[in-house]
Amino acid sequence: MGLFTKLFTALRGAGTEVGEAIVDTQALRIMDQEMRDARRHLDEAKENLAKVMAEQIGVEREVSRLKKQVAEYESYAQGALDKGNENLATEIAGKIAEIENELAAQEKVLESYNSNVNMLKQTIKNTERNIQSMERQVSVVKTTESVQKASAAAATKFSGSNSALRTATESLERIKQKQQQQSDQMQAAMQLQQDESGDGLQAKLKEAGILTSDGTTGNAVLERLKAKRTQV
Amino acid sequence: MTPQQKLQQLAVGLNGALLDNGLSLASEVLAGEVDVLLTTVEQREEFPIYITVDESQILCITYLWTEAEVDPNKRIELLDTLLSMNIPMPLSSFSKIGNQYVIFGALSTNSSLEEILEELHVLSDNALTAVEELAEYRL
Secondary structure (H helix, E strand, O other): OOOOHHHHHHHHHOOOOOOOOOOOOHHHHHHHHHHHOOOOOHHHHHHHHHHHHHHHHHHHHHHHHHHHHHHHHHHHHHHHHHHOOHHHHHHHHHHHHHHHHHHHHHHHHHHHHHHHHHHHHHHHHHHHHHHHHHHHHHHHHHHHHOOOOOOOOHHHHHHHHHHHHHHHHHHHHHHHHHHHHHHHHHHHHHHHHHHHHHHHHHHHHHOOOOOOOOOOOOOHHHHHHHHHHHHH | OHHHHHHHHHHHOOOOOOOOOOOOOEEEEOOOOOOOEEEEEEOOOOHHHHHHEEOOEEEEEEEEEEHHHEEHHHHHHHHHHHHHHOOOOOOOOOEEEEEEEEHHHHEEEOOHHHHHHHHEEEEEHHHHHHHHHHHHHOO
């Protein structure tokens, strides 16, 4: 089963109403178990790596010892040849061939250790990544469950026990009503302030046609001046 | 800082904080297997925001509507719309928890209080817009 499928199973709404469990605890248990298994594999892989690396170092040491031996016997063979001792040189050459064969065999072993070490390191890296990913997923599943529980608690807290039955549309309407109410209250407060400062009475006088203008305007003055001229 | 400590820090920082639109926040921690920070925006208490913190992220989730509210004849169309809206909608995405449609935003655990306040502001606005503008898909 892939990770997405497992998560989907874990999260699939077993409960359909607010407050009911939405997390399949069985699926969550399986994921926890898988995470524990993955951690055990990781520990094993790390232990294996340590062992293989110890053996790798041993083989490396052997390869280097054999290489030194080859160089050492080569110098002996050269010495024998220098002294014209062909028989001794042949004997030494035989020994060198023997060491070289052993060296070749050890180098092959070393090569295989090197590739094992690389493989194990890769496995460890992948396993660590998998565990991290699983931990994240399980955390999201548990978070989701907690949010669901919190939502049930919040629903009761804010809007009474029937809140779960309230639809999104009704909730939005309530918010709009609250906003309208607040806007009405602000308007009322402004009205009150205007009334207190006398603006309200002025406005009412104007509305009643008793007060026709806010005061003297340029036009009124001009009209007055024109009227005076005609009188003169 | 552990996720719990971060959540406590947020609880203190968000409680009474003002959003850019002047609305104030109230927040309280609801303890559980994973602690949840219940945050409400003034005048919008019907759509609270649930905040959780874990090792990798801060999640802010608001519940929108339930499956039961969706018009069965328009369900596919609604899902298509929600999926299509995920990229153009700023900072938030749609999802489902059980039979509940939700809108959420995810932030890095290193986010500052200012960044989280901006997220909450946008999430709250997006939630109201979604409920209003996607009403045609509901019964």
